[in-house]
Amino acid sequence: MNPALGKFMLARTPKSILDPAPTMNTAIPLNTGASIPALGLGTWQSAPGEVKAAVIHAIEAGYRHIDCAFCYQNEDEVGEALQDVIKRGIVKRSDLFITSKLWCTFHTRAEEGLQTSLDLLKTDYVDLFLLHWPVPMNPKGNHPLFPKHDDGSRDLDNSLTHIQAWRNLETLIKTHPEKVKAIGVANYSVRYLEKLLAQAEIVPAVNQIENHPLLPQQEVVDFCKAKGIHITAYSPLGSTGSPLFKDPKVNEVASKHGVGPGVVLLSYHLARNSSVVPKSVTPSRIDENRKLISLDADDLSTLDSISKNGVTRFIYPPFGINLGFPDKTEGVDISG
Numbered sequence: 001m002n003p004a005l006g007k008f009m010l011a012r013t014p015k016s017i018l019d020p021a022p023t024m025n026t027a028i029p030l031n032t033g034a035s036i037p038a039l040g041l042g043t044w045q046s047a048p049g050e051v052k053a054a055v056i057h058a059i060e061a062g063y064r065h066i067d068c069a070f071c072y073q074n075e076d077e078v079g080e081a082l083q084d085v086i087k088r089g090i091v092k093r094s095d096l097f098i099t100s101k102l103w104c105t106f107h108t109r110a111e112e113g114l115q116t117s118l119d120l121l122k123t124d125y126v127d128l129f130l131l132h133w134p135v136p137m138n139p140k141g142n143h144p145l146f147p148k149h150d151d152g153s154r155d156l157d158n159s160l161t162h163i164q165a166w167r168n169l170e171t172l173i174k175t176h177p178e179k180v181k182a183i184g185v186a187n188y189s190v191r192y193l194e195k196l197l198a199q200a201e202i203v204p205a206v207n208q209i210e211n212h213p214l215l216p217q218q219e220v221v222d223f224c225k226a227k228g229i230h231i232t233a234y235s236p237l238g239s240t241g242s243p244l245f246k247d248p249k250v251n252e253v254a255s256k257h258g259v260g261p262g263v264v265l266l267s268y269h270l271a272r273n274s275s276v277v278p279k280s281v282t283p284s285r286i287d288e289n290r291k292l293i294s295l296d297a298d299d300l301s302t303l304d305s306i307s308k309n310g311v312t313r314f315i316y317p318p319f320g321i322n323l324g325f326p327d328k329t330e331g332v333d334i335s336g
């Protein structure tokens with residue numbers, strides 16, 4: 001049986017990762033039978049000229065999971081880094097967990113999107129391929145990644161739904177299991193997941209969502225847990241210029257454990273059985289971000305209290321679409 005046909009397999013109940021203490025490469029089971037390393041290096045906004053050194057440094061420091069996307073326009077350089085560490089014998093390809101994502105203008109061209117990323121990354125396969133957003137965009141518009149109408153609004157592709165885009169990923173993994181080991185989604189709310197699961201043949205292995213103490217997204221985390229869909233937390237530090245490093249409660253927990261606030265923000269996800277993909281191009285931060293710790297129930301309750309007066313979402317592209325998240329209700333509902 002194709003191992004990606006997760007719908008037909010019982011999701012394994014992940015063992016608690018609080019005891020024993022999690023490490024950066026704690027293997028968290030996916031519904032495919034494979035597992036994902038708890039910590040990955042994010043690469044969005046890592047500038048060409050910087051990202052190759054960052055990926056090499058991370059892999060030399062023990063990272064085994066790299067989060068990439070065609071839309072980040074730096075997969076070529078990430079690929080150079082992968083080639084470098086493999087050629088020097090630091091790791092084998094099979095030691096690594098590489099994620100890429102199908103960009104919105106490629107929803108009708110899943111195979112082309114995958115092959116383009118494989119060529120740039122200089123690898124024969126990805127461990128995980130995600131539908132980057134549930135929003136198809138015009139593949140023949142005025143820009144290959146961010147097509148816009150004359151009024152500046154995003155040029156969406158109304159000829160297919162996100163569910164048809166998912167079907168294209170299902171076809172891809174069935175026809176090319178040697179090139180893509182698991183498929184998943186990103187930026188899916190409960191509403192969009194419900195519509196997707198009603199028609200999907202393969203349950204997504206992963207839902208990658210913005211997640212941090214200012215945006216706990218408990219409803220989608222709980223829903224995914226019930227359906228055997230693993231959560232990967234993106235923008236876990238609060239993205240570029242995050243206020244979370246100065247948050248008094250984050251710092252209270254950090255002082256208690258004698259670690260920096262970044263370590264607390266990353267460890268929060270391990271306590272929830274999620275994986276986490278912080279971005280950095282700074283060697284000392286790439287090193288610091290490996291030092292994951294076990295947080296206790298008091299720590300989690302302190303961190304959860306940060307959003308009690310309201311949540312903050314840092315990443316919400318101007319698609320003009322209501323993506324079904326309870327904190328964002330404007331825009332058109334295209335859940336299907």
Ligand SMILES: NC(=O)C1=CN([C@@H]2O[C@H](COP(=O)(O)OP(=O)(O)OC[C@H]3O[C@@H](n4cnc5c(N)ncnc54)[C@H](OP(=O)(O)O)[C@@H]3O)[C@@H](O)[C@H]2O)C=CC1
Nearest residue numbers: 042043044186234235236237238239262278279280281282
């Ligand atoms: N699926 C999706 O739609 C999305 C996926 N992602 C993924 O998640 C990754 C992480 O999210 P991202 O939005 O980049 O933001 P993060 O929350 O990872 O924050 C990155 C910022 O924090 C800084 N930083 C990193 N570590 C530390 C530290 N220990 N102390 C102080 N500052 C630190 C980085 O600076 P510097 O690099 O200068 O060190 C950078 O400015 C992305 O790179 C991408 O791979 C992100 C957004 C959307």
Ligand SMILES: O=C[C@H](O)[C@@H](O)[C@@H](O)[C@H](O)C(=O)O
Nearest residue numbers: 044069071072315316317318
């Ligand atoms: O993964 C990172 C994010 O999703 C990013 O790719 C989008 O937010 C993009 O900049 C956009 O404007 O649509």
